[in-house]
Amino acid sequence: MELCWRYSSGAAMERFCLGLRERRIEALRCDRCGRRQLPPRPMCGDCRARMSSWVRVADQGALVAWTIVHVPAMDGRTGRPRGVPYAMGLVRLDGADTTLNHFLRMPEATQPPLALGARVRAVWRADRRGAIDDIVHFEVMP
Amino acid sequence: MVEQSVSLPFRYAVGGAGVFFDELRDHGRLLGSCCGRCRRVACPARAFCVACGEATPATVDVGPAGTLLSWTSLASADYGLVALDGADGALVHRLLGPRDRWRSGLRVHAQLGAHRVGSILDIAGFRAEQP
Amino acid sequence: MRSVAVIGTGQTMHASRRDDVSQPELVREAAAAALLDAELAPRDVDAVLLSNMELFEGRAFPELWVGEGAFGAGKPCLKVATGGTSGTSAGIAAFHQVASGMFDVVLVVGFEKHSEGHTQTGMALTDPLWDRSVASGAVGNFALSISEYMAERGVSERQAAMVAVKARKNAANNPHAHLKNARVSIEDVLASRMLAHPVRLLDMCPQSDGACAIVVASGDVAKRRCARPAWVRAAVTRHDRPYLGDLDRRLATMRTLRDAAHTAYRQAAIGDPLRDLDVAEIYEPVSYAELAWYEALGLCQDGEAGRLIEEGVTSMQGALPVNPSGGVLSTNPVGASGVIRIAEAALQIHGRAGARQVADARTALATGYGVYAWADVVVLAGAP
Numbered sequence: 339m340e341l342c343w344r345y346s347s348g349a350a351m352e353r354f355c356l357g358l359r360e361r362r363i364e365a366l367r368c369d370r371c372g373r374r375q376l377p378p379r380p381m382c383g384d385c386r387a388r389m390s391s392w393v394r395v396a397d398q399g400a401l402v403a404w405t406i407v408h409v410p411a412m413d414g415r416t417g418r419p420r421g422v423p424y425a426m427g428l429v430r431l432d433g434a435d436t437t438l439n440h441f442l443r444m445p446e447a448t449q450p451p452l453a454l455g456a457r458v459r460a461v462w463r464a465d466r467r468g469a470i471d472d473i474v475h476f477e478v479m480p
Numbered sequence: 481m482v483e484q485s486v487s488l489p490f491r492y493a494v495g496g497a498g499v500f501f502d503e504l505r506d507h508g509r510l511l512g513s514c515c516g517r518c519r520r521v522a523c524p525a526r527a528f529c530v531a532c533g534e535a536t537p538a539t540v541d542v543g544p545a546g547t548l549l550s551w552t553s554l555a556s557a558d559y560g561l562v563a564l565d566g567a568d569g570a571l572v573h574r575l576l577g578p579r580d581r582w583r584s585g586l587r588v589h590a591q592l593g594a595h596r597v598g599s600i601l602d603i604a605g606f607r608a609e610q611p
Numbered sequence: 612m613r614s615v616a617v618i619g620t621g622q623t624m625h626a627s628r629r630d631d632v633s634q635p636e637l638v639r640e641a642a643a644a645a646l647l648d649a650e651l652a653p654r655d656v657d658a659v660l661l662s663n664m665e666l667f668e669g670r671a672f673p674e675l676w677v678g679e680g681a682f683g684a685g686k687p688c689l690k691v692a693t694g695g696t697s698g699t700s701a702g703i704a705a706f707h708q709v710a711s712g713m714f715d716v717v718l719v720v721g722f723e724k725h726s727e728g729h730t731q732t733g734m735a736l737t738d739p740l741w742d743r744s745v746a747s748g749a750v751g752n753f754a755l756s757i758s759e760y761m762a763e764r765g766v767s768e769r770q771a772a773m774v775a776v777k778a779r780k781n782a783a784n785n786p787h788a789h790l791k792n793a794r795v796s797i798e799d800v801l802a803s804r805m806l807a808h809p810v811r812l813l814d815m816c817p818q819s820d821g822a823c824a825i826v827v828a829s830g831d832v833a834k835r836r837c838a839r840p841a842w843v844r845a846a847v848t849r850h851d852r853p854y855l856g857d858l859d860r861r862l863a864t865m866r867t868l869r870d871a872a873h874t875a876y877r878q879a880a881i882g883d884p885l886r887d888l889d890v891a892e893i894y895e896p897v898s899y900a901e902l903a904w905y906e907a908l909g910l911c912q913d914g915e916a917g918r919l920i921e922e923g924v925t926s927m928q929g930a931l932p933v934n935p936s937g938g939v940l941s942t943n944p945v946g947a948s949g950v951i952r953i954a955e956a957a958l959q960i961h962g963r964a965g966a967r968q969v970a971d972a973r974t975a976l977a978t979g980y981g982v983y984a985w986a987d988v989v990v991l992a993g994a995p
Contacts, residue, residue, distance in 0.1 A: 339488050339489075339490060339669050340485070340487050342484070343483070343484050343739065344481050344483045344484075345481065345482045345483075345484075345739045345740060346481055347481070347482060347740050351740050355740075375857070377740070377741045377854065383851075383857070384852075403755055403756060403757075403759035404755070404808075405747075405751060405757070405758060405808045405809075405810075406805075406807065406808045407747050407748070407751040407754070407806075407807040407808075408804070408805055408807060409748060409750050409751065409806050411731070411747050411748035411751060412486065412731040412734050412748075413744070417484070417485055417487060420747075424747075426745075426747050426751055426755050427755070428756075428759070428855070428856060436854070436856040436857050437856035437859070438856050439742075439746075439752070439755060439854075440745050441745065454758065454759065469482065469744065470740075470741050470744050470745060471745065482739055482740055484739060484743070486731075486734070488669060488728075488729060488731060488732050489729050490669040490728055491726075492633070492634075492668075492727050493630045493631065493632060493724075493726075494633055495632040495633030495635075495636040496633065496636055497633060526635075527633070527635075527636050527639075528635075528636070528639055528680070530679050531684070532653075533639075533643075533653045533682045535639070535643070
């Protein structure tokens, strides 16, 4: 079965995605609980309040969790399986309260192993098109 | 807008309907299943009665002729609901031949493909019986 | 609201492939077995609920094709598709239908035929704007939360391996289980292939073909028809936000499961779950999950899950046997797995769990889990 979809992103994601093209990351902050949420979405799930306060988020932060995956999974963007092994992390970007799950640059054998709390930063694609994978992965900062 | 395209492979077990596909492929015959309890005949044959839920009905020959109950025309092809002789219910399939012949009550006959593989499309379609 | 009980169960012999049956036939096997167990005929069923993750088999609206296999023709027949909680949520929906007074007997059938699809179809449940590009599949996404949990709560790979060993050994007592191995050791688990750090092959659930059905009945029908009904004392569902990153310290907090359990225990007058429960069937897709669920379910204090497994508290000989069936770790047709939890808990109350029976089981827990933090908690008991 060949399946093709085209999804409209909605206003909040549209602003977020256009920002990614400019290497700009923005979150929406709930005015009730103060939580700065990525990805941005129109409502705060906990408070059930509309969110409209945009805040700037850095493209670097702290590594909260990580894994190295050996099981092939399909890349939704390309429709092809991702090469293994690859590393994934949960990153709390400076300026956001939620964490972002994204790829991590695989640690080289000579580098220290992935450590919780390590500072990581985004590695951006040269040809950005306004999508979450305009960030290729996060790398541990020296 | 975000666009994506993926190719997902599937493989489905035919289970009790296997006998229908095998018979169609190997002998060009249409098989129905006759329920031992309520006597309803379903075509294609299947492993349990759809009306009363009883298991393992017996197989019986049905068709290959039948009566056209209803039909429609699309740009690409004509389709009909055919009540096969000996079966209850109807089979949806393609209709072959001049479009102006189709009417409810018309007698039709299954036309089989020359090269059959064990698929519902081993029936190429239904053609009006000659008067 | 009136009382509700599970009065019959049925399930297939779960396997990696059931090429001998089509999907409707697979469903019919479990449905017919459950009706036989309840000594009811198809005409006695007022409504049918199916539980299935549609896209896994590439066929939307499964109840259209498969419903007649569950004797659903001519009746209300609806489907629940909520990830791993599909089966427990379908069971809870049936409880609501009967408790409402509008239906006396509801049949629930959960099923999945993973062999007919491909694991990659799971990517369709990720949201297309964000997660789909950065998702790493069921194993990867779960594994991602584990490093944080281990650092905070101090559980070890060895303790997780103990959970896996318990599951495989328990499954050897269960004729329906997909994976069973009475001789597997902790070292076997620790030596097995790494799937996604730290989850190894033997830490992980299989993908199974299988179906499981339960018959849910009103109190009047249950008293007339069933010698030892499994009465529904509590049924609670909690859902949470859509992104993995929304759920801080997900495994350590698991606020949905915690809250659902807290509410269910109150409904069922359970004060101390370790003392008041006799048996538990909990939804553990990965060995580490069971450790996190011990804490979220209040079976121990936070940080004590490792001690619980090491001391054998949750083994068949322990104070609270967890997953005598072998759990999801041993059998996982996703749409059926939640129904299996309820069915296995009911079998314990019915006293018909065979070699996996916990003696004098009078109060049983059944839970469901789905991405990323969806939770169901059900309490069944020998008295209404």
